[in-house]
Amino acid sequence: MTITTSTLATNGRASSPIPSSMRALVLTAPHEHEIRDVPTPRPGPMEVLCLVEAVAICGTDLHIYEGRFPGRWPRSYPYIPGHEWSGTVVEIGPGVADIGMFAVGDRVAGTSHAGCGYCRMCTTGRYNLCENYGKEPIHHQYGHYSQGADAQYVVHSIKSVFKLPDEIDLPLGAMVDTASIALHSVKRPGINAGDVAVVVGPGPMGMLTADCALALGAAHVIITGSGERLQKALDLGFDVIDYKAEDPVAAVKARTGGKGANVAIDTGGTLSSIRQAVDVLRKGGRVAFTGVPTEGDSALPMQKIVLEEIDLFGVRANRNTMEEAIALIVAGRIRVKPLVTHTFKLEQYGTALHTFADRVDGALKVLVYPNE
Ligand SMILES: [Zn+2]
Ligand SMILES: [Zn+2]
Known part of the structure; x- marks a missing residue:
């Protein structure tokens, strides 16, 4: 199904009903996956449900797919990966409206780390090193051990989504996480x-x-x-x-x-x-x-x-650089568009991963569209 921003209400949830199940990429074992119907997740406190537009495949996805981090990323199977993505907010969880940071219809880019916000690393800004790593629900690393975005819908903490300005095409928002890691790697x-x-x-x-x-x-x-x-x-x-x-x-x-x-x-x-x-x-x-x-x-x-x-x-992923990367992309100082060489539907994930991993036809960044 397709939801456009025009079909969305301005608060609460999308006017189109959110389906109870969705298509998702499900890893079932190292090197094995299925495209399956799974229950659509719903947002908890300070979380948003997003309709996923595009997900970029990165080297870590490949390693996760191959099972190179056994027991850690993912912790167990079945598992839905995907952590460099863009989409549209379609439902907000309790508390989100109270602080006014996000509303239904917002275009956002996602990132993987959501620190607990309480520990020394988080309170000093180093939430990618959260001392409560792995303790859901106060901590998440989406697409690594928490559910990722290789699905029609994904839930994220509002700590892990960032509004996209009109100047950035929604699919290219999937490149913001990648760009923000690059920025962190030179700021370090x-x-x-x-x-x-x-x-x-x-x-x-x-x-x-x-x-x-x-x-x-x-x-x-x-x-x-x-x-x-x-x-x-x-x-x-x-x-x-x-x-x-x-x-x-x-x-x-x-x-x-x-x-x-x-x-x-x-x-x-x-x-x-x-x-x-x-x-x-x-x-x-x-x-x-x-x-x-x-x-x-x-x-x-x-x-x-x-x-x-x-x-x-x-350099561990990124922290505090999503908004900075968005500004530099808008300013033309970080060029993401020339790096996207291939796009696929979710059903073609196997081909998409192979294209990325084996650099087929000069592949650089490969995007997957879960709602096409
Ligand atoms: Zn990545
Ligand atoms: Zn923490």
Whole structure:
């Protein structure tokens, strides 16, 4: 079924009845899924029910699908994933109207973390590190252990949805979470005016990270990688280094007067990309790690880290950067549209995941539309 904003009432719930069941992507075991009818969730206190417009597939989704985080993401099967999404509020839970933050008909972008709001990490703004992680209902991480958005409808805490301005097309709202992680990953090490930043990995996260580094004042951003994706980075106007054609560390030094980069951000999460991100730094450099490593622990060059006072920053998803990313997308400083290469219906999820994972036809970001 399709609900347009014109069919929606202005408060409470949509004038069209919300169906009692909905189509959803249901993971049943590692590497296995079904498209099934499941009960439509309803919003509790300070939650909203949204009609999902689009969901972007990310690397974490792939790892969740493959069962690489057993017992954690998801905790058990059956499970509905999906955490980078956009949609329209169709029902508000108790208390939401009282504070006036959201109303039926609002166009929103979702993000995964909803911290408890009480612990030290939450009250100091680091809700992505909530000390009550995993304790529903006061904590959620949607699409990781709480129900995700790969369905016609999804319920989120109002902590985890952000209004989209008219300038952002609703499907592209699914890219806001991705962009906000990129922004967090450059805010963690910090960008000083005029810095040289190296982004390791020319995937969607790498290109968004490069835009964010420029938005925060980097004078020169270099993306390292290879193949079709590096060509795309070049097409988007970035300076690039093909690590298969030349030694990336030597090439960065050559382009920075022999010094190296002030800041590096690894978006690959592989042992070699992590090492490269440290190796390209100059003395006093800072490095952030966005990709979640699944290959085991990396051997880092500890003498360089100690003797050159290298600062290391882990990056766990995002916090407090959704509204900032929305503003930078509207301003054209973070470019999300060129990164969306493919779209599919929910019923085609298997093909969508394969297209994303195997980079079919130069795939970068792949969107799934649960209501088409
Ligand atoms: Zn993601
Ligand atoms: Zn907390």
